Amino acid sequence: MRFDHVGVATRDAADLADLFDGLLDAPIAHEETFDGMEVVFLELDDGGYFELLEPTAGGAIADYLDREGPGIHHVALATDDVSGALDRARDLGVDLVDEEPRPGAWGHEVAFLHPRSTGGVLVEFVEH
Template sequence: MRFDHVGVATRDAADLADLFDGLLDAPVAHEETFDGMGVVFLELDDGGYFELLEPDDGGAIADYLDREGPGIHHVALATDDLPAALDRARDSGVDLVDEAPRPGAWGHEVAFLHPRSTGGVLVEFVEH
């Protein structure tokens, strides 16, 4: 597995994108509305991304922001075999949020591991 992106919950993705572009020279690589939120991917020099998550109307990110405030929401790791990665996590005793891959942003397949099993970190596996 390799680092893919860090997901950041924010109430204003455009402002945060401008900040990170100026600060990190991280231009917008992709934007979409997905699953009740605006999603903006900023490309880093090493090929990784910052994924900015802005709630559209309610939904999980709005709930997260109300509960936790803005900041890091999840860390994503890329895999070439998402079902095998989930099997490995399950076999290791990790609680899964997603028992099977599901559609994610940018047309990728994704699955999340529950933070109670991963040291308080919401981990996303992503297959491009």
């Protein structure tokens, strides 16, 4: 596995994208409306991304912002086999948010591990 992206919950993805582009020279690689969110991927020099998540309706990110405020929401690791990664996590006794892979932004298959089993970090497996 390799680092893929960090997901950042925000109330204004456009403003944050402008800031990170100026600060990190991280241009927009992809934008879409997905699952009640504006999702903006900013490309970093090493091939990783910042994923900015702005809710457009209620949902997990809106709830997160209400509860925690803006900030890092999750860390994503790229894998060639999300199902296999979930099986390994399950075998290790890790609590899963997703029992099976599901569609994610940018057409990827994704699955999340529960932070109570991963040191308080919401971990996402992503298969391109």
